[in-house]
Amino acid sequence: MGSAAGIVVVILAMMTTMMMSLCSSLAAARVVTTRWRRHRRDVVAPPAGGGGACALAVAPSGYPCEEHEVTTGGGYILSLQRIPRGHPGRAGGSSGAGQPVLLQHGVLADGMTWLLGSPEESLAYVLADRGFDVWVANNRGTRWSRRHTSLDATSWRYWDWSWDDLVVNDMPDVVDYVRTRTAHKPHYVGHSMGTLVALAALSEGKVSEKLKSATLLSPVAYLSHMTTPLGILLANTFAGELISDLGVAEFNPTSPEVTNIVSGLCHNPGINCYDFIRDFTGENYCLNSSAIDVVLQYEPQPTSTKTLVHFAQTFRAGVLTKYDYVSPEVNVENYGQEEPPAYNMSRIPVGFPLFLSYGGQDDLADPADVDLLLADLRRGGHSDATMTVQYLDKFAHLDFIFGVCAKDYVYKDVVSFLNRFN
Numbered sequence: 096m097g098s099a100a101g102i103v104v105v106i107l108a109m110m111t112t113m114m115m116s117l118c119s120s121l122a123a124a125r126v127v128t129t130r131w132r133r134h135r136r137d138v139v140a141p142p143a144g145g146g147g148a149c150a151l152a153v154a155p156s157g158y159p160c161e162e163h164e165v166t167t168g169g170g171y172i173l174s175l176q177r178i179p180r181g182h183p184g185r186a187g188g189s190s191g192a193g194q195p196v197l198l199q200h201g202v203l204a205d206g207m208t209w210l211l212g213s214p215e216e217s218l219a220y221v222l223a224d225r226g227f228d229v230w231v232a233n234n235r236g237t238r239w240s241r242r243h244t245s246l247d248a249t250s251w252r253y254w255d256w257s258w259d260d261l262v263v264n265d266m267p268d269v270v271d272y273v274r275t276r277t278a279h280k281p282h283y284v285g286h287s288m289g290t291l292v293a294l295a296a297l298s299e300g301k302v303s304e305k306l307k308s309a310t311l312l313s314p315v316a317y318l319s320h321m322t323t324p325l326g327i328l329l330a331n332t333f334a335g336e337l338i339s340d341l342g343v344a345e346f347n348p349t350s351p352e353v354t355n356i357v358s359g360l361c362h363n364p365g366i367n368c369y370d371f372i373r374d375f376t377g378e379n380y381c382l383n384s385s386a387i388d389v390v391l392q393y394e395p396q397p398t399s400t401k402t403l404v405h406f407a408q409t410f411r412a413g414v415l416t417k418y419d420y421v422s423p424e425v426n427v428e429n430y431g432q433e434e435p436p437a438y439n440m441s442r443i444p445v446g447f448p449l450f451l452s453y454g455g456q457d458d459l460a461d462p463a464d465v466d467l468l469l470a471d472l473r474r475g476g477h478s479d480a481t482m483t484v485q486y487l488d489k490f491a492h493l494d495f496i497f498g499v500c501a502k503d504y505v506y507k508d509v510v511s512f513l514n515r516f517n
Protein backbone atom coordinates (compact mmCIF):
# COMPACT_ATOMS: atom_id res chain seq x y z
CA MET A 96 0.00 0.00 0.00
CA GLY A 97 1.10 3.54 -0.45
CA SER A 98 0.13 3.89 -4.08
CA ALA A 99 -2.63 6.26 -5.04
CA ALA A 100 -4.96 3.33 -5.58
CA GLY A 101 -4.22 1.95 -2.14
CA ILE A 102 -4.90 5.31 -0.62
CA VAL A 103 -8.22 5.62 -2.33
CA VAL A 104 -9.16 2.21 -1.04
CA VAL A 105 -8.21 3.21 2.48
CA ILE A 106 -10.33 6.32 2.41
CA LEU A 107 -13.19 4.36 1.00
CA ALA A 108 -12.64 1.68 3.55
CA MET A 109 -12.86 4.25 6.31
CA MET A 110 -16.02 5.56 4.82
CA THR A 111 -17.39 2.11 4.42
CA THR A 112 -16.96 1.32 8.06
CA MET A 113 -18.72 4.45 9.05
CA MET A 114 -21.50 3.81 6.63
CA MET A 115 -21.65 0.22 7.69
CA SER A 116 -21.97 1.42 11.19
CA LEU A 117 -25.34 2.74 10.18
CA CYS A 118 -26.37 -0.64 8.95
CA SER A 119 -25.02 -3.03 11.44
CA SER A 120 -28.39 -4.56 12.00
CA LEU A 121 -28.42 -5.72 8.44
CA ALA A 122 -26.82 -8.91 7.35
CA ALA A 123 -24.84 -8.00 4.26
CA ALA A 124 -23.26 -4.89 2.89
CA ARG A 125 -24.46 -5.62 -0.61
CA VAL A 126 -28.02 -5.42 0.55
CA VAL A 127 -27.24 -2.10 2.14
CA THR A 128 -25.64 -0.70 -0.98
CA THR A 129 -28.73 -1.57 -2.95
CA ARG A 130 -30.91 0.11 -0.39
CA TRP A 131 -28.89 3.30 -0.55
CA ARG A 132 -29.23 3.38 -4.28
CA ARG A 133 -32.95 2.97 -4.01
CA HIS A 134 -33.53 5.51 -1.28
CA ARG A 135 -30.90 8.06 -1.98
CA ARG A 136 -31.39 9.47 -5.46
CA ASP A 137 -31.79 12.96 -4.00
CA VAL A 138 -28.98 12.87 -1.47
CA VAL A 139 -28.61 16.58 -1.04
CA ALA A 140 -31.32 17.96 -3.26
CA PRO A 141 -33.35 20.80 -1.78
CA PRO A 142 -36.32 19.50 0.14
CA ALA A 143 -39.52 19.21 -1.85
CA GLY A 144 -42.02 21.95 -1.14
CA GLY A 145 -39.40 24.17 0.50
CA GLY A 146 -39.69 22.55 3.92
CA GLY A 147 -36.65 21.68 6.01
CA ALA A 148 -35.93 19.12 8.70
CA CYS A 149 -38.73 20.61 10.78
CA ALA A 150 -41.33 19.94 8.11
CA LEU A 151 -39.87 16.58 7.18
CA ALA A 152 -39.02 15.00 10.49
CA VAL A 153 -40.34 16.95 13.45
CA ALA A 154 -43.77 18.25 12.50
CA PRO A 155 -45.15 14.76 11.70
CA SER A 156 -44.45 13.78 15.31
CA GLY A 157 -46.55 16.70 16.51
CA TYR A 158 -43.71 18.70 18.10
CA PRO A 159 -43.27 22.43 17.63
CA CYS A 160 -40.24 23.25 15.49
CA GLU A 161 -38.51 26.37 14.13
CA GLU A 162 -35.94 26.62 11.34
CA HIS A 163 -32.95 28.88 12.06
CA GLU A 164 -29.90 29.90 10.09
CA VAL A 165 -26.40 30.86 11.26
CA THR A 166 -23.71 32.37 9.08
CA THR A 167 -20.36 31.36 10.53
CA GLY A 168 -17.03 33.17 10.44
CA GLY A 169 -15.99 31.25 7.34
CA GLY A 170 -19.15 32.29 5.48
CA TYR A 171 -20.87 28.91 5.76
CA ILE A 172 -24.62 29.20 6.19
CA LEU A 173 -25.78 26.51 8.58
CA SER A 174 -29.28 25.44 9.41
CA LEU A 175 -30.46 24.73 12.92
CA GLN A 176 -33.74 23.25 14.05
CA ARG A 177 -35.24 24.31 17.32
CA ILE A 178 -37.79 22.29 19.28
CA PRO A 179 -38.59 24.94 21.87
CA ARG A 180 -40.81 22.77 24.06
CA GLY A 181 -42.30 19.32 24.31
CA HIS A 182 -45.24 17.68 22.65
CA PRO A 183 -48.45 19.61 23.39
CA GLY A 184 -49.97 16.42 24.78
CA ARG A 185 -47.07 15.56 27.06
CA ALA A 186 -45.65 16.89 30.30
CA GLY A 187 -43.02 19.26 28.83
CA GLY A 188 -45.46 20.58 26.24
CA SER A 189 -46.88 23.47 28.14
CA SER A 190 -43.73 24.91 29.71
CA GLY A 191 -41.36 26.29 27.07
CA ALA A 192 -38.48 28.73 27.61
CA GLY A 193 -36.55 25.89 29.24
CA GLN A 194 -32.78 25.67 29.32
CA PRO A 195 -31.29 25.39 25.83
CA VAL A 196 -29.47 22.20 24.77
CA LEU A 197 -27.48 22.03 21.53
CA LEU A 198 -27.30 18.61 19.86
CA GLN A 199 -24.31 17.99 17.58
CA HIS A 200 -24.21 14.96 15.28
CA GLY A 201 -21.13 13.06 14.08
CA VAL A 202 -19.28 12.71 10.78
CA LEU A 203 -21.21 11.50 7.70
CA ALA A 204 -24.46 12.31 9.43
CA ASP A 205 -26.56 15.42 9.97
CA GLY A 206 -29.12 16.75 12.41
CA MET A 207 -31.67 14.19 11.24
CA THR A 208 -29.68 11.76 13.39
CA TRP A 209 -31.60 13.03 16.39
CA LEU A 210 -34.99 13.49 14.79
CA LEU A 211 -35.97 10.30 13.00
CA GLY A 212 -36.64 7.86 15.79
CA SER A 213 -39.76 7.51 17.85
CA PRO A 214 -40.28 10.43 20.28
CA GLU A 215 -40.09 8.17 23.33
CA GLU A 216 -36.69 6.85 22.28
CA SER A 217 -34.93 9.82 20.65
CA LEU A 218 -32.89 12.24 22.70
CA ALA A 219 -34.17 15.43 21.02
CA TYR A 220 -37.80 14.66 21.90
CA VAL A 221 -36.98 13.18 25.28
CA LEU A 222 -35.27 16.46 26.22
CA ALA A 223 -38.07 18.61 24.81
CA ASP A 224 -40.60 16.60 26.82
CA ARG A 225 -38.50 17.18 29.94
CA GLY A 226 -38.83 20.93 29.43
CA PHE A 227 -35.57 21.67 27.58
CA ASP A 228 -35.31 24.02 24.62
CA VAL A 229 -33.66 21.77 22.02
CA TRP A 230 -31.42 23.04 19.19
CA VAL A 231 -30.17 20.69 16.49
CA ALA A 232 -27.02 21.61 14.53
CA ASN A 233 -26.23 20.56 10.94
CA ASN A 234 -22.58 20.59 9.84
CA ARG A 235 -21.42 22.45 6.77
CA GLY A 236 -21.82 20.42 3.60
CA THR A 237 -24.73 18.30 4.83
CA ARG A 238 -28.16 18.36 3.28
CA TRP A 239 -29.56 21.40 5.09
CA SER A 240 -26.29 23.33 5.38
CA ARG A 241 -24.87 23.59 1.87
CA ARG A 242 -24.97 27.32 1.32
CA HIS A 243 -22.20 29.86 1.68
CA THR A 244 -22.02 33.64 1.41
CA SER A 245 -19.72 33.48 -1.64
CA LEU A 246 -18.80 29.87 -2.49
CA ASP A 247 -20.79 27.28 -4.34
CA ALA A 248 -20.93 23.80 -2.83
CA THR A 249 -19.71 22.39 -6.14
CA SER A 250 -16.43 24.33 -5.92
CA TRP A 251 -13.31 22.85 -4.31
CA ARG A 252 -12.86 25.93 -2.17
CA TYR A 253 -16.12 25.16 -0.40
CA TRP A 254 -14.61 21.82 0.72
CA ASP A 255 -11.18 23.09 1.75
CA TRP A 256 -11.50 22.38 5.47
CA SER A 257 -11.06 19.65 8.03
CA TRP A 258 -12.77 19.32 11.41
CA ASP A 259 -10.29 21.86 12.82
CA ASP A 260 -12.38 24.51 11.09
CA LEU A 261 -15.50 23.35 12.89
CA VAL A 262 -13.60 23.84 16.15
CA VAL A 263 -12.49 27.33 15.21
CA ASN A 264 -15.57 28.66 13.44
CA ASP A 265 -18.78 26.72 13.25
CA MET A 266 -19.15 25.29 16.72
CA PRO A 267 -18.43 28.55 18.62
CA ASP A 268 -20.63 30.52 16.20
CA VAL A 269 -23.56 28.15 16.57
CA VAL A 270 -23.19 28.25 20.36
CA ASP A 271 -23.14 32.07 20.23
CA TYR A 272 -26.28 32.09 18.13
CA VAL A 273 -28.19 29.88 20.55
CA ARG A 274 -26.94 31.89 23.48
CA THR A 275 -28.04 35.15 21.89
CA ARG A 276 -31.46 33.83 20.90
CA THR A 277 -32.23 32.29 24.26
CA ALA A 278 -30.27 34.56 26.62
CA HIS A 279 -28.92 31.40 28.28
CA LYS A 280 -25.71 29.43 27.99
CA PRO A 281 -26.65 26.18 26.28
CA HIS A 282 -25.74 22.67 27.34
CA TYR A 283 -23.90 20.79 24.62
CA VAL A 284 -24.58 17.18 23.64
CA GLY A 285 -22.40 15.55 20.97
CA HIS A 286 -22.06 12.12 19.41
CA SER A 287 -18.81 10.80 17.89
CA MET A 288 -17.20 13.63 15.87
CA GLY A 289 -19.61 15.94 17.68
CA THR A 290 -17.68 15.08 20.84
CA LEU A 291 -14.30 15.53 19.18
CA VAL A 292 -15.14 19.06 18.06
CA ALA A 293 -16.33 19.98 21.55
CA LEU A 294 -13.33 18.45 23.29
CA ALA A 295 -10.94 20.23 20.94
CA ALA A 296 -12.73 23.57 21.35
CA LEU A 297 -12.86 23.19 25.14
CA SER A 298 -9.17 22.29 25.28
CA GLU A 299 -8.35 25.52 23.47
CA GLY A 300 -10.44 27.54 25.90
CA LYS A 301 -12.81 28.62 23.15
CA VAL A 302 -16.20 27.67 24.47
CA SER A 303 -16.10 26.78 28.16
CA GLU A 304 -17.36 30.25 29.11
CA LYS A 305 -20.20 29.95 26.62
CA LEU A 306 -21.56 26.55 27.62
CA LYS A 307 -23.06 25.17 30.80
CA SER A 308 -21.87 21.61 30.28
CA ALA A 309 -20.89 19.05 27.66
CA THR A 310 -22.35 15.57 27.26
CA LEU A 311 -20.16 13.29 25.17
CA LEU A 312 -21.73 10.15 23.75
CA SER A 313 -19.19 7.74 22.21
CA PRO A 314 -16.40 10.24 22.84
CA VAL A 315 -13.66 10.39 20.23
CA ALA A 316 -10.27 11.93 20.90
CA TYR A 317 -7.85 9.08 20.31
CA LEU A 318 -8.26 6.51 17.58
CA SER A 319 -5.15 4.42 18.00
CA HIS A 320 -6.86 1.29 19.30
CA MET A 321 -8.68 0.42 16.14
CA THR A 322 -6.87 -2.88 15.59
CA THR A 323 -9.19 -4.44 13.04
CA PRO A 324 -8.03 -5.56 9.57
CA LEU A 325 -9.21 -2.22 8.36
CA GLY A 326 -7.19 -0.44 11.00
CA ILE A 327 -4.08 -2.26 9.85
CA LEU A 328 -4.84 -1.29 6.29
CA LEU A 329 -4.99 2.30 7.40
CA ALA A 330 -1.85 2.05 9.46
CA ASN A 331 0.12 0.81 6.48
CA THR A 332 -0.87 3.72 4.36
CA PHE A 333 0.65 7.15 4.22
CA ALA A 334 -2.12 9.45 5.25
CA GLY A 335 0.09 12.36 4.30
CA GLU A 336 -0.11 11.47 0.65
CA LEU A 337 -3.85 11.41 0.59
CA ILE A 338 -4.51 15.02 0.04
CA SER A 339 -2.21 15.40 -2.94
CA ASP A 340 -3.67 12.33 -4.57
CA LEU A 341 -7.31 12.97 -4.01
CA GLY A 342 -7.33 16.72 -3.89
CA VAL A 343 -9.56 18.89 -1.83
CA ALA A 344 -13.07 17.76 -2.49
CA GLU A 345 -16.43 16.77 -1.24
CA PHE A 346 -16.70 13.23 -0.02
CA ASN A 347 -20.19 12.11 -0.84
CA PRO A 348 -20.69 8.59 0.48
CA THR A 349 -23.76 8.01 -1.65
CA SER A 350 -22.30 8.96 -5.01
CA PRO A 351 -22.35 6.07 -7.50
CA GLU A 352 -18.51 6.01 -7.62
CA VAL A 353 -18.32 5.35 -3.92
CA THR A 354 -21.16 2.87 -3.61
CA ASN A 355 -19.72 0.86 -6.51
CA ILE A 356 -16.31 0.67 -4.91
CA VAL A 357 -17.83 -0.14 -1.54
CA SER A 358 -19.65 -3.14 -2.94
CA GLY A 359 -16.42 -4.13 -4.75
CA LEU A 360 -14.49 -3.85 -1.53
CA CYS A 361 -16.79 -6.32 0.14
CA HIS A 362 -15.70 -8.95 -2.36
CA ASN A 363 -12.04 -8.52 -1.43
CA PRO A 364 -10.50 -11.55 0.20
CA GLY A 365 -9.93 -10.81 3.87
CA ILE A 366 -12.59 -8.14 4.00
CA ASN A 367 -15.82 -9.90 4.66
CA CYS A 368 -18.45 -7.22 5.01
CA TYR A 369 -20.40 -8.95 7.68
CA ASP A 370 -17.32 -9.38 9.89
CA PHE A 371 -16.30 -5.91 8.91
CA ILE A 372 -19.44 -4.38 10.42
CA ARG A 373 -19.18 -6.37 13.61
CA ASP A 374 -15.44 -6.03 14.04
CA PHE A 375 -15.27 -2.38 13.33
CA THR A 376 -18.32 -0.59 14.71
CA GLY A 377 -18.96 -3.25 17.27
CA GLU A 378 -22.06 -5.26 17.90
CA ASN A 379 -24.80 -2.76 18.61
CA TYR A 380 -27.02 -3.86 21.45
CA CYS A 381 -30.48 -2.49 20.84
CA LEU A 382 -30.93 -1.10 17.34
CA ASN A 383 -34.37 -1.40 15.80
CA SER A 384 -33.78 -2.54 12.22
CA SER A 385 -36.96 -0.98 10.86
CA ALA A 386 -35.98 2.31 12.49
CA ILE A 387 -32.54 2.02 10.86
CA ASP A 388 -34.26 1.64 7.50
CA VAL A 389 -35.85 5.03 8.09
CA VAL A 390 -32.46 6.52 9.01
CA LEU A 391 -30.97 5.15 5.80
CA GLN A 392 -33.34 7.26 3.75
CA TYR A 393 -31.51 10.36 5.00
CA GLU A 394 -28.04 9.24 5.98
CA PRO A 395 -25.14 9.05 5.37
CA GLN A 396 -24.34 12.67 4.49
CA PRO A 397 -21.32 14.23 2.78
CA THR A 398 -18.25 15.64 4.46
CA SER A 399 -14.92 16.98 3.22
CA THR A 400 -12.18 14.62 2.09
CA LYS A 401 -9.81 16.62 4.28
CA THR A 402 -11.81 15.67 7.37
CA LEU A 403 -11.36 12.00 6.55
CA VAL A 404 -7.66 12.45 5.89
CA HIS A 405 -7.43 14.15 9.27
CA PHE A 406 -9.06 11.11 10.91
CA ALA A 407 -6.58 8.84 9.17
CA GLN A 408 -3.75 10.99 10.53
CA THR A 409 -5.13 10.76 14.06
CA PHE A 410 -5.34 7.01 13.79
CA ARG A 411 -1.78 6.73 12.56
CA ALA A 412 -0.18 9.30 14.80
CA GLY A 413 -1.72 8.05 18.05
CA VAL A 414 -1.98 11.66 19.18
CA LEU A 415 -4.55 14.30 18.42
CA THR A 416 -3.15 17.20 16.44
CA LYS A 417 -4.43 19.75 14.02
CA TYR A 418 -4.50 18.77 10.36
CA ASP A 419 -1.04 17.83 9.12
CA TYR A 420 -0.11 19.41 5.78
CA VAL A 421 2.91 17.06 5.80
CA SER A 422 5.13 19.62 4.09
CA PRO A 423 6.98 21.49 6.88
CA GLU A 424 6.73 24.70 4.87
CA VAL A 425 2.98 24.48 4.59
CA ASN A 426 2.67 23.63 8.27
CA VAL A 427 4.77 26.70 9.09
CA GLU A 428 2.53 28.78 6.87
CA ASN A 429 -0.55 27.57 8.71
CA TYR A 430 0.70 27.08 12.25
CA GLY A 431 4.02 28.88 12.55
CA GLN A 432 5.74 25.55 13.23
CA GLU A 433 6.82 22.54 11.21
CA GLU A 434 4.64 20.02 13.03
CA PRO A 435 0.90 20.47 13.48
CA PRO A 436 0.10 21.64 17.03
CA ALA A 437 -1.36 19.04 19.41
CA TYR A 438 -4.71 19.34 21.09
CA ASN A 439 -4.21 18.75 24.80
CA MET A 440 -7.25 17.32 26.58
CA SER A 441 -5.68 17.98 29.99
CA ARG A 442 -6.32 21.66 29.34
CA ILE A 443 -10.10 21.41 29.39
CA PRO A 444 -10.93 23.73 32.26
CA VAL A 445 -11.33 21.91 35.57
CA GLY A 446 -14.78 22.55 36.94
CA PHE A 447 -16.43 22.55 33.53
CA PRO A 448 -19.16 19.89 33.87
CA LEU A 449 -18.64 16.84 31.66
CA PHE A 450 -20.75 13.74 31.17
CA LEU A 451 -19.10 10.93 29.20
CA SER A 452 -20.88 7.78 28.15
CA TYR A 453 -19.05 5.02 26.29
CA GLY A 454 -19.66 1.46 25.24
CA GLY A 455 -17.64 -1.70 25.74
CA GLN A 456 -18.52 -2.95 22.23
CA ASP A 457 -17.77 0.33 20.46
CA ASP A 458 -14.96 -0.24 17.97
CA LEU A 459 -14.87 3.34 16.69
CA ALA A 460 -14.75 5.06 20.07
CA ASP A 461 -12.85 2.06 21.42
CA PRO A 462 -12.97 1.85 25.24
CA ALA A 463 -9.15 1.75 25.37
CA ASP A 464 -9.04 5.07 23.53
CA VAL A 465 -11.73 6.56 25.74
CA ASP A 466 -9.67 5.47 28.74
CA LEU A 467 -6.74 7.50 27.36
CA LEU A 468 -9.02 10.52 27.14
CA LEU A 469 -10.25 9.96 30.69
CA ALA A 470 -6.66 9.70 31.92
CA ASP A 471 -5.89 13.05 30.26
CA LEU A 472 -8.92 14.63 31.89
CA ARG A 473 -8.02 13.27 35.33
CA ARG A 474 -4.41 14.36 34.86
CA GLY A 475 -5.78 17.81 34.14
CA GLY A 476 -7.56 17.76 37.51
CA HIS A 477 -11.08 16.66 36.57
CA SER A 478 -12.76 14.75 39.35
CA ASP A 479 -16.08 13.15 40.16
CA ALA A 480 -17.41 16.49 41.38
CA THR A 481 -17.99 17.74 37.85
CA MET A 482 -17.18 14.76 35.63
CA THR A 483 -19.68 11.92 35.30
CA VAL A 484 -18.49 8.80 33.51
CA GLN A 485 -20.81 6.06 32.36
CA TYR A 486 -19.56 2.79 30.91
CA LEU A 487 -22.03 0.44 29.25
CA ASP A 488 -20.37 -2.84 28.49
CA LYS A 489 -22.94 -3.97 25.90
CA PHE A 490 -23.22 -0.72 23.96
CA ALA A 491 -21.60 0.02 20.59
CA HIS A 492 -21.27 3.22 18.58
CA LEU A 493 -24.82 3.57 17.33
CA ASP A 494 -26.70 2.48 20.42
CA PHE A 495 -26.13 5.94 21.88
CA ILE A 496 -28.20 7.67 19.21
CA PHE A 497 -30.41 5.00 17.66
CA GLY A 498 -30.69 2.34 20.35
CA VAL A 499 -34.23 1.77 21.52
CA CYS A 500 -32.88 1.13 25.02
CA ALA A 501 -30.73 4.28 25.17
CA LYS A 502 -33.55 6.11 26.92
CA ASP A 503 -33.21 3.77 29.90
CA TYR A 504 -29.44 3.35 29.94
CA VAL A 505 -28.26 6.79 28.86
CA TYR A 506 -30.85 9.54 28.41
CA LYS A 507 -32.25 9.27 31.93
CA ASP A 508 -28.79 9.96 33.30
CA VAL A 509 -28.18 12.72 30.76
CA VAL A 510 -31.35 14.46 31.96
CA SER A 511 -30.28 14.19 35.62
CA PHE A 512 -26.85 15.51 34.74
CA LEU A 513 -28.28 18.48 32.84
CA ASN A 514 -30.67 19.27 35.67
CA ARG A 515 -27.78 19.15 38.12
CA PHE A 516 -25.87 21.82 36.21
CA ASN A 517 -28.78 23.90 34.98
Ligand SMILES: *[C@@H]1O[C@H](CO)[C@@H](O)[C@H](O)[C@H]1NC(C)=O
Pocket residue numbers: 213383384385386389499
Ligand atom coordinates in the same frame (compact mmCIF):
# COMPACT_ATOMS: atom_id res chain seq x y z
C1 LIG B 1 -39.13 -0.10 15.73
O1 LIG B 1 -39.33 0.88 14.74
C2 LIG B 1 -40.62 0.85 14.16
C3 LIG B 1 -40.63 1.83 13.02
O2 LIG B 1 -40.08 3.07 13.37
C4 LIG B 1 -41.67 1.14 15.24
O3 LIG B 1 -42.95 1.10 14.70
C5 LIG B 1 -41.51 0.14 16.36
O4 LIG B 1 -42.38 0.48 17.41
C6 LIG B 1 -40.09 0.11 16.87
N1 LIG B 1 -39.91 -0.92 17.87
C7 LIG B 1 -39.39 -0.69 19.07
C8 LIG B 1 -39.22 -1.88 19.96
O5 LIG B 1 -39.08 0.42 19.44
Ligand SMILES: *[C@@H]1O[C@H](CO)[C@@H](O)[C@H](O)[C@H]1NC(C)=O
Pocket residue numbers: 437439440441442475
Ligand atom coordinates in the same frame (compact mmCIF):
# COMPACT_ATOMS: atom_id res chain seq x y z
C1 LIG C 1 -0.95 19.15 28.45
O1 LIG C 1 -1.33 20.14 29.36
C2 LIG C 1 -0.95 19.84 30.69
C3 LIG C 1 -1.60 20.87 31.60
O2 LIG C 1 -1.44 22.16 31.09
C4 LIG C 1 0.56 19.79 30.77
O3 LIG C 1 0.97 19.48 32.10
C5 LIG C 1 1.09 18.72 29.82
O4 LIG C 1 2.48 18.73 29.78
C6 LIG C 1 0.55 18.97 28.41
N1 LIG C 1 0.89 17.82 27.59
C7 LIG C 1 1.47 17.96 26.42
C8 LIG C 1 1.75 16.69 25.69
O5 LIG C 1 1.78 19.04 25.96
